[in-house]
Structures are given as C-alpha cells and as structure tokens.
Amino acid sequence: xxxxxxLGSHVSVSEGALVLLRCNYSSSVPPYLFWYVQYPxxxxxxxxxxxxxxxxxxxxxxxxAEFKKSETSFHLTKPSAHMSDAAEYFxxxxxxxxxxxxxxxxxxxxxxxx
Amino acid sequence: xxxxxxxxxxxxxxxGQRVTLRCSPxxxxxxxxxxxxxxxxxxxxxxxxxxxxxxxxxxxxxxxxAQQFPDLHSELNLSSLELGDSALYFCASPRDTHxxxxxxxxxxxxxx
Numbered sequence: 001x002x003x004x005x006x007l008g009s010h011v012s013v014s015e016g017a018l019v020l021l022r023c024n025y026s027s028s029v030p031p032y033l034f035w036y037v038q039y040p041x042x043x044x045x046x047x048x049x050x051x052x053x054x055x056x057x058x059x060x061x062x063x064x065a066e067f068k069k070s071e072t073s074f075h076l077t078k079p080s081a082h083m084s085d086a087a088e089y090f091x092x093x094x095x096x097x098x099x100x101x102x103x104x105x106x107x108x109x110x111x112x113x114x
Numbered sequence: 115x116x117x118x119x120x121x122x123x124x125x126x127x128x129x130g131q132r133v134t135l136r137c138s139p140x141x142x143x144x145x146x147x148x149x150x151x152x153x154x155x156x157x158x159x160x161x162x163x164x165x166x167x168x169x170x171x172x173x174x175x176x177x178x179x180a181q182q183f184p185d186l187h188s189e190l191n192l193s194s195l196e197l198g199d200s201a202l203y204f205c206a207s208p209r210d211t212h213x214x215x216x217x218x219x220x221x222x223x224x225x226x
Contacts, residue, residue, distance in 0.1 A: 034214065043116070043204060044157075044217040090157060099170030100213035101147060102206075104157040 002027045006105035014113045019078040021108045023091030033074040034092045086112045118218035126224045132193040135221045137205030146188040152201035195225045
C-alpha cells in the first residue's frame, strides 16, 4: 500500500530563512508526487508535481522539490521565506497504475516569524 | 481559480439528517474525485467517478453515496449524519494524463 509521511506537524522559520518541509513516501510502483498548499479557510492549491524526467521540479511562489528515489523522499524547499508562505502544506502520492487517487500526508503547518 | 465549483460553501445540520453536496468539475474534465478533510483522519480519498461511472472507492462510509450526472456534475449524499461527519469535503478534477488534481473550494459541514 502507498503511504506518505510528513515529518513535523509544525515548522517555524524566520522571514528570509530557508524553508524545508520533509516528505517521505512508500510505493511499490513508480509514483507521481505532489505538494499542495492550503491557506486558512481555502481549498488546496497545487504547488508542484513530479511525474517523470527531471528530479528537481520547480513550482509556484519560488518553491521547489527534489525526487530522490534512493531515499524515497520528496522534500519541499524555498530559499527565502515570506510572511505570505504561512499555510499548511500537504505532500501527496498517487500510483500510476490505478485510479490516480491521491494519498496525502498529515500535513505540515508552516509558521513564518517576522 | 481552479475552475472546480462546489456548493454550498457551508452547511450546518443536526445529527440524523441527510445532506447533499454538489460539485461541478472543470469544463471538459470527465473525472471527479471526492475527499474528506477532518481533524481526526486528515485528508482522505472517498470516491471517484469517471464519465458517470464509479471508478474507485476509498474509505467511504456506507451512509455516504455519490453519483455523477450526464452533465458531469457530481453529488455526494451523506445520510444519518453523526457528529464525527463534521469536516471539509472537497471535490477535485484532473488535468491531463498526469492527473494533477485541481480542487474546489470545499464544503464545510458542521453536524450539531
């Protein structure tokens, strides 16, 4: 069965500091991997995705993530945090041989200190 | 704007009642996915429809059912509601073959 683990339910950084949100996945087949962001009282917005090809993927708002098969990881990074980045971030995996339903991690709430 | 619409935005009802949540996918998308977001269970997949037919089922309770109509909008029916059914319910529709899913704004259900 597929699963996603997000280390750290809360991450706090200072404005301008590096953002690192961790995601590890488990999948018996090549996965598609996604990061979504959820701002308060809003829906989920796709930040970036990995399907095939280049393992370093760039997304919106300056975020990027690197697919590391050997480590089964897909960590999300941003060089410099902005106050507007404060939100909850979800890593998700989907199998490429099924209905493509998303399996989500438990989420990481990012707090940005001024 | 994802192009996925959901109504109503908020719903407050009592235990034992039945409600219907509505979702319209992006224009041209044949697939609709339903997800539940709760404090206890996090975000979990409920059910998927494709062009009117059920394609996949997740952790959906027997009290819950869904359907997709010829115009491709979908409805999620929740019956015999319990306090624990209070949650955000999202629908999503995919774009292109990689199935990146685009989410609607959600319906917040409160059962009192």
